[in-house]
Amino acid sequence: xxxxxxxxxxxxxxxxxxxxxxxxxxxxxxxxxxxxxxxxxxxxxxxxxxxxxxxxxxxxxxxxxxxxxxxxxxxxxxxxxxxxxxxxxxxxxxxxxxxxxxxxxxxxxxxxxxxxxxxxxxxxxxxxxxxxxxxxxxxxxxxxxxxxxxxxxxxxxxxxxxxxxxxxxxxxxxxxxxxxxxxxxxxxxxxxxxxxxxxxxxxxxxxxxxxxxxxxxxxxxxxxxxxxxxxxxxxxxxxxxxxxxxxxxxxxxxxxxxxxxxxxxxxxxxxxxxxxxxxxxxxxxxxxxxxxxxxxxxxxxxxxxxxxxxxxxxxxxxxx
Amino acid sequence: xxxxxxxxxxxxxxxxxxxxxxxxxxxxxxxxxxxxxxxxxxxxxxxxxxxxxxxxxxxxxxxxxxxxxxxxxxxxxxxxxxxxxxxxxxxxxxxxxxxxxxxxxxxxxxxxxxxxxxxxxxxxxxxxxxxxxxxxxxxxxxxxxxxxxxxxxxxxxxxxxxxxxxxxxxxxxxxxxxxxxxxxxxxxxxxxxxxxxxxxxxxxxxxxxxxxxxxxxxxxxxxxxxxxxxxxxxxxxxxxxxxxxxxxxxxx
Numbered sequence: 001x002x003x004x005x006x007x008x009x010x011x012x013x014x015x016x017x018x019x020x021x022x023x024x025x026x027x028x029x030x031x032x033x034x035x036x037x038x039x040x041x042x043x044x045x046x047x048x049x050x051x052x053x054x055x056x057x058x059x060x061x062x063x064x065x066x067x068x069x070x071x072x073x074x075x076x077x078x079x080x081x082x083x084x085x086x087x088x089x090x091x092x093x094x095x096x097x098x099x100x101x102x103x104x105x106x107x108x109x110x111x112x113x114x115x116x117x118x119x120x121x122x123x124x125x126x127x128x129x130x131x132x133x134x135x136x137x138x139x140x141x142x143x144x145x146x147x148x149x150x151x152x153x154x155x156x157x158x159x160x161x162x163x164x165x166x167x168x169x170x171x172x173x174x175x176x177x178x179x180x181x182x183x184x185x186x187x188x189x190x191x192x193x194x195x196x197x198x199x200x201x202x203x204x205x206x207x208x209x210x211x212x213x214x215x216x217x218x219x220x221x222x223x224x225x226x227x228x229x230x231x232x233x234x235x236x237x238x239x240x241x242x243x244x245x246x247x248x249x250x251x252x253x254x255x256x257x258x259x260x261x262x263x264x265x266x267x268x269x270x271x272x273x274x275x276x277x278x279x280x281x282x283x284x285x286x287x288x289x290x291x292x293x294x295x296x297x298x299x300x301x302x303x304x305x306x307x308x309x310x311x312x313x314x315x316x317x318x319x320x
Numbered sequence: 321x322x323x324x325x326x327x328x329x330x331x332x333x334x335x336x337x338x339x340x341x342x343x344x345x346x347x348x349x350x351x352x353x354x355x356x357x358x359x360x361x362x363x364x365x366x367x368x369x370x371x372x373x374x375x376x377x378x379x380x381x382x383x384x385x386x387x388x389x390x391x392x393x394x395x396x397x398x399x400x401x402x403x404x405x406x407x408x409x410x411x412x413x414x415x416x417x418x419x420x421x422x423x424x425x426x427x428x429x430x431x432x433x434x435x436x437x438x439x440x441x442x443x444x445x446x447x448x449x450x451x452x453x454x455x456x457x458x459x460x461x462x463x464x465x466x467x468x469x470x471x472x473x474x475x476x477x478x479x480x481x482x483x484x485x486x487x488x489x490x491x492x493x494x495x496x497x498x499x500x501x502x503x504x505x506x507x508x509x510x511x512x513x514x515x516x517x518x519x520x521x522x523x524x525x526x527x528x529x530x531x532x533x534x535x536x537x538x539x540x541x542x543x544x545x546x547x548x549x550x551x552x553x554x555x556x557x558x559x560x561x562x563x564x565x566x567x568x569x570x571x572x
Contacts, residue, residue: 051355058350062343065563065572066390067376070346071369077349078362085355123563123572173572180570289351297353299478300414303471310470 019220024150027093035219039149040094041110042221044101047087049113050080052105052286056120057129065123072169073126079162086155093151106291113137114272115198117280124177124184124191130170132192132199132237138163139233140203143223171240178244185245192241193249200264201272203230209269234262324382326502329402330509331382331443332392333499333545335375336403339393341424342368343560344411353414360460364421367453371446378442394564398557399547402497406489408544408552415468415475415482422461423486426522427493427515428454434510443509462526469530476531483527484535491540493519500545 013021015031025031054077061077064070088098104110115133120126141163144156177188204210204226216222224232234253241248252265275283345365352358376389383392406424411417432454435447468479494513496504503509527534543549563572 051350054350054358061346061349062559063562065567065570067339067369067373067393069572070342071366071373074346074349074362074366074369078359078366081355081359081362085359088355176571181567183567184570293351293353296351297357297414299472299474300353300357300468303468303475306471306475307467 019148019218022148022220024153025148026150034215035221036094038216038219038221039152040091040096042216043087043091043094043152043155044096044104045111045113047084047091047101048105048110049116050084050087052112052116052290053133054080054084055286055289056116056118056282057126059120060123060126063123064126069126069173076130076166076169079166083155083159083162086158090149090151090155102294106287106294108278108287111276113202114275114280115202116286117275117283118194118198119282121194122187122191124174124187125195127170127173127177127188128191128195130166130168131174131240132170132195133202134163134167134170135237136199136202136233138167139229139236143229146220146223148220174244174246178246188244189246192246196249197267197271198275200230200234200267201275203227203233205269205272206267231261234264238262326499326506327440328379328383329497329499330503331375331379332400333402333497334443334446335372335379335392336401337407337424338368338372338375340401340403340556341407341420342366342372343556344407344409344420345417347411348417357414361417364457364460367457371450371453374446374449378446390564394561395568398549398553401544401549401553401557402499402547403544404489404492405541405544405550406486406492408550408556409486409489410552412482412485413478414464415478416485418461418464418468419479419482419486421457422465422526423490423493425454425458425461426519426526427512429458429522430515430518431510431512434514438503438509439507440503440509443507458522462522465526465532466530469527469532479530480532483532487535487537488539488541491538492542492544495542495545497545 013023015025015029015035018025018029025035057073057077057080061070061073064073088101091101092098101110105112115136120129138160141156141160145153145160147153147156174188174191177184207225207227210226217225238248238253250265252263254263256263274280278284342365345361345368348358348361349365350358352361372393373389376392379392380387380389404424406420409416409420428450432447432450436444436451438444438447465479468475470476494516496512500509500512504511523534541550
C-alpha cells in the first residue's frame with residue numbers, strides 16, 4: 001500500500017497542510033497509512049453498527065402494533081441497510097473489500113456499536129431506540145459531515161438526514177405512549193430506564209481514557225471530544241424527557257447554572273467495557289445472527305456469481 | 321348491508337394476501353443472504369404492507385363506521401382471514417421465498433391489469449398502483465429463479481426443490497371463491513381462472529431460462545380463500561396480533 005501511495009502524484013500541499021486548510025482528502029490522494037487504517041476502522045465499525053442495529057428493530061417488525069407502525073419500522077430498517085451499503089462503499093474507496101470487512105466482523109475482530117448488544121424487549125424500545133440511540137448517533141455523526149475524508153463526508157450527509165427523521169419517529173412513538181394509558185406510560189418509562197445509560201455510553205470513554213481521540217481530532221476525523229458530545233446530548237434530551245412526563249433514571253441529574261449545562265451521575269464504565277468485550281446481554285446472539293445470515297446466504301451469492309459468469313462466457317463468442 | 325358482504329370479503333381476500341405476504345417478507349429483515357437483497361425484500365414487504373393498508377381502509381369504510389384498518393388486520397380470528405395458502409407458507413431458504421413470490425407475481429401480472437378495468441373505482445385505483453409494483457416484483461423474482469436455477473448445482477437443486485414444494489399451493493390461485501364470482505358478475509372483477517394461460521406462459525419462459533422443470537402434479541391444496549388455513553397461520557397471527565390482543569383498544 002505504501003509503494004502504491006508513493007507512486008501517486010504528491011499534492012502541492014502536504015497532507016497535514018491540506019487538513020489544516022480544511023481541504024477534503026479524496027480516495028486517490030496520498031494519505032498516511034495510519035490515517036487510512038483509522039478511517040477503515042471507524043467507517044467499517046459504523047457500517048457494522050448499521051447492519052447489526054437492524055437486528056433489535058427487525059425483532060419487532062412482525063409484532064408492530066399497527067399497520068402504519070409496521071410500515072414505518074420496515075422503512076427505517078431499510079434506511080439502515082442503505083447506510084450500511086454507503087459506508088461499506090466508502091470503505092472500499094480505501095482499498096478494502098466488503099467481504100474482508102464482514103470477515104472481521106464475524107470473527108469478532110471488528111467492533112460495532114455496543115448499544116446493539118442490549119435487548120429490545122417491548123414496543124416502547126422502538127421509541128426509545130429512535131429517540132435516544134439515534135439521537136446519540138446523530139450527535140456523534142453530524143460533526144462527521146465535516147470530517148476530512150471526502151467519501152465519508154458524502155455518505156454522512158445522507159445518513160444524517162435520514163437519522164434525524166428516525167429520531168423524530170422514535171420520539172413520536174414515545175409521545176404517543178406517554179399520552180396513552182397507564183400501561184403504555186409504564187412501558188415508555190421502563191424503556192427509558194433501560195436505554196438511558198447505554199445511550200450515554202455510546203459517546204465512548206471519557207476524554208481522559210479515550211485511546212484514539214487525540215490523533216483523530218488532529219486529523220479532523222473527529223471534531224469534538226466524547227465528553228463534549230455526551231454533554232450536548234444530555235442537555236438536549238432532558239427537556240425532551242420532561243415533555244414526555246418521563247423520569248430520567250439518574251438521581252444526580254440537575255441543572256448547573258454555573259456551567260450552563262446539566263450535571264449527571266457517573267457512568268458505569270465497568271458495564272461498558274464488559275459489553276465491549278462481549279459480555280453484554282445479546283453480544284453472542286447478535287453476532288451469531290449475522291454469521292448465520294452470511295453463511296446461509298453463501299450458496300445464493302455463489303449462484304449469482306456463477307450465473308453471471310455463465311452469462312458473460314455466452315456473450316464473449318457472440319461478440320467476437 | 322347484505323349487498324356489501326361479498327365485496328368486503330373480496331377486498332379482505334386481497335388485503336389478507338398483501339398483509340400475510342408482507343409479514344412473511346418482513347421476517348427476512350436483517351437476515352437476507354446479502355445486504356442488497358435484504359433491502360430488496362424489505363422494499364417488497366413495504367409495497368405489500370402499503371397495499372394491505374389501502375385495501376383494509378377501503379374494507380373498513382364499507383364494513384361499519386367503527387371498523388378500522390388495524391381492527392381488520394389484527395383482530396380477526398384465523399378462519400376469518402381470506403388469504404391464499406401460498407402466502408402463508410414459511411420463508412424456508414431463499415429459494416422458497418423466491419418461488420413463493422414468483423408464483424404469486426406471475427399470477428398478479430395479469431390479475432391487477434384486469435382488476436384495473438373493474439367497475440369498482442377504489443379497487444381499480446389500487447390495482448393501477450399495484451400493476452407498477454407487480455412489474456418490479458415479478459422482475460425481481462424471475463431474475464432470482466433464473467440465477468438460482470442456472471447458478472450452481474446446489475442452487476439449482478434448491479430452486480427445483482422449492483418449486484416442487486410450493487407447487488401444490490398454486491392451484492388455489494385459479495379457483496374462484498364465491499365472493500370472487502359475485503364481484504365478477506356485479507363489478508366485472510377478474511375471473512382468476514382466466515389468468516392461467518398467462519401464468520403458464522410466464523412459468524414456461526422463466527423456467528426454461530433457469531433450466532428448471534415445471535412440476536406435473538395436479539393434486540392441489542386449497543382453502544385459504546374460504547378461511548381454512550394451514551397450521552402455519554396460527555403462528556403468524558400469534559406473532560402479528562400480539563400487541564393488539566395483549567393491549568386492546570389502545571393507540572400506538
